[in-house]
Amino acid sequence: MIELQTDKFYINGHWVNPAGSKKAAVINPATEAPIADIAMGSTEDVNIAVDAAKKAFESFSQTTKEERLALLTRIREVYARRYDEMSEVIRDELGAPISLCHDAQSAVGLLHMDATLAALKLMDFETSNHVGDTIRREPIGVCGLITPWNWPINQIALKVFPAIAAGCTMVLKPSEVTPLNALLMAEILDEAGVPAGVFNLVNGDGAEVGSAISKHPDISMVSFTGSTRAGVLVSQDAATTVKRVTLELGGKSPNIILPSADLKAAIHENMAHCFSNSGQSCNAPTRMLVSAEQYDEALQTVKELSSKFEVGSPLLKGEHIGPVVSDVQFGRVQTLIKAGIEEGATLLMGGADRPEGFETGYYVKPTVFGNVTNEMRIAQEEVFGPVLVVIPYKDEDEAVRIANDTPYGLAAYVQSGDLETAHNISKKLRAGMVRINGTDIAEGSPFGGYKLSGNGREGGVYGIEDFSEMKVISMPKSY
Known part of the structure; x- marks a missing residue:
């Protein structure tokens, strides 16, 4: 030091x-x-x-x-x-x-x-x-x-x-x-x-x-x-x-995965982005929206990919996840994970308490919930930890409605095999930044949001x- x-x-x-x-x-x-x-x-x-x-x-x-x-x-x-x-x-x-x-x-x-x-x-x-x-x-x-x-x-x-x-x-x-x-x-x-x-x-x-x-x-x-x-x-x-x-x-950013997207690739990218920096990013895609027709497949894919996201020491090089920043933040994340369980969401990976082998440090298990409705606390509150919720939608109009049904409006994401459709949806999203198919907002572009x-x-x-x-x-x- x-x-x-x-x-x-x-x-x-x-x-x-x-x-x-x-x-x-x-x-x-x-x-x-x-x-x-x-x-x-x-x-x-x-x-x-x-x-x-x-x-x-x-x-x-x-x-x-x-x-x-x-x-x-x-x-x-x-x-x-x-x-x-x-x-x-x-x-x-x-x-x-x-x-x-x-x-x-x-x-x-x-x-x-x-x-x-x-x-x-x-x-x-x-x-x-x-x-x-x-x-x-x-x-x-x-x-x-x-x-x-x-x-x-x-x-x-x-x-x-x-x-x-x-x-x-x-x-x-x-x-x-x-x-x-x-x-x-x-x-x-x-x-x-x-x-x-x-x-x-x-x-x-x-x-x-x-x-x-x-x-x-x-x-x-x-x-x-x-x-x-x-x-x-x-x-x-x-x-x-x-x-x-x-x-x-703050933010509670949606990621709309359309049926034309590569589902597995889109889910992996969403999980990696959500968990990066231990989930402590205001623009993290923390609400994954998946078509009802693909929902069961999406939940199974989350389970299959769960082993790719490991927790580890900040001293080690690699793409693993470190601790959250403080005891206060650890407590808040744990409270919201437990709230998700109490609300009846399905725990697909992770959960409450520290990961095995990490008794010291503010480490949190990377966590994903399925069978989530947008009214649940974990879908509305900013967790600021490695916690992702997966929400089904019936059609594009409902996907946009769910995406906009949040007090926040910092960022939004769209995954699609049809760029014209993705672009049209992006214009309906009440967010200051929309990222399509894994692109990023370039340095020098305006960073900021709507609403709260x-x-x-x-x-x-x-x-x-x-x-x-x-x-x-x-x-x-x-x-």
Whole structure:
């Protein structure tokens, strides 16, 4: 484990002591042992960080696009050099297997950096409209960034890099469950020469530090990723100062497998995607919808494929599944698995309690339920663990109805042998992202959802625009 300044915050270009003495342990989910103690911040720490960001905004907001491109390029170079360190840090605090950390968790930092650079190069921050008025996109101001534990660098990258690209300054509060990657990112930004006060980091919990950020009158925008419950609280706190709030929240994503699809391949892909990162992805396809005519075959296929999904140590390379992040998360997943059993769903694989041989660590059995109706708790609530439900449908219209029968609307999936049919169905789905036949949403495409899944979009041009204000300037025509 690399040494990080866990007892300090990064404010105004320096590592500084916190105002208070409160600390919290960071737990390795695979061993249940503490690996670090981090300083926990207060409203006073947030005030100091915001003051630094506010002062830095005066000059940084006036930088040119070329200057910000050069800065982002330097950040990318330092990040690439410390890539392996990032993978190891995330492995130890999140519990994700090292292969997943290397190939995905750390990789998205570079991918989102490249997408931000590409978008910034294409953006014109000053244009004219049809009558000749000047339309300017200007940095919105000091931004509060609150990020989650499940894909920590992914969300930091989707907020910090576009904010810099737009010319904003910021205060970041990472999740107190997985804060170490953010401390490493602060070192990367410092080494890359980010001007003092542009990026500031204060660790802490949502109740104090998160709320202080959301309420602060000198913060112009809050970008939050996390649970819908917490997103509502952020919005309420921010309402008194009428600041912009963008939210990327939960999901209960459907995957419609049409009769024309390769059933076995589609089911295997769905299971692998749902179980990846121990099911701790907001856009995971957790509701598999299968035609009633193929339903029995689908349930049998799930059983046949169950042996392919194994649990293992995060230290080992491979495609196995690691633990969930914490004791709290383990308890929530267990509660919902037991609820599925009590509701009368058929357990096709997995179930409650730890897998055999994993008495220590927050390991969960990859679990699939059949004979599920969409009204069941396990079909409506976001489990955020390796739990999948299989729901039958009679025809395409019912498949769409079931898919949309959720308070969420982040992502949806369609598998079909007929792309025209799949495309037509995708237009009926109330979700911000639809993936057809195993495709992915490319970096730089808008990431976000409908309904309780949030508002705003992250990634590429759309992400930079979220950190911008629009100004119109009308001038005499003789100017």
